[in-house]
Amino acid sequence: MRRDEAVRLLRDATGGRPVYWLDERTVCGDFDGCERAIDVFDVEPGEARALFHRLSGLRGQLEELAGGPVTLITHTPAETTRLYPWVRPATSQRDEPMVARDPHGARPSGSKPGGSK
Numbered sequence: 001m002r003r004d005e006a007v008r009l010l011r012d013a014t015g016g017r018p019v020y021w022l023d024e025r026t027v028c029g030d031f032d033g034c035e036r037a038i039d040v041f042d043v044e045p046g047e048a049r050a051l052f053h054r055l056s057g058l059r060g061q062l063e064e065l066a067g068g069p070v071t072l073i074t075h076t077p078a079e080t081t082r083l084y085p086w087v088r089p090a091t092s093q094r095d096e097p098m099v100a101r102d103p104h105g106a107r108p109s110g111s112k113p114g115g116s117k
Contacts (some may be wrong), residue, residue, distance in 0.1 A: 009065070022038065039073050053072070
């Protein structure tokens with residue numbers, strides 16, 4: 001699945017941060033392009049601009065993998081801890097790839113929330 005490749009590409013480019021396709025657990029409401037929005041967690045507030053600049057070179061590849069323009073949404077470490085603690089895999093699972101989900105919350109067969117099988 002090409003969407004899995006987009007998540008892996010972003011995860012590698014962000015130094016292994018938790019990266020997930022937007023789903024019902026991380027969004028309130030609906031917006032144009034939400035089917036191609038990706039959450040990037042544990043981004044320090046002062047680091048977001050530099051991170052977006054660093055990732056700008058990947059835009060074309062991400063858009064090709066996602067099938068159109070991609071929206072990146074960052075979450076600070078404090079907000080990740082408070083609202084999304086499930087995105088941080090257990091230490092023993094850190095090397096497992098994050099599983100990309102369907103934009104409407106469906107997961108590939110055999111997968112569980114948090115990207116593990």
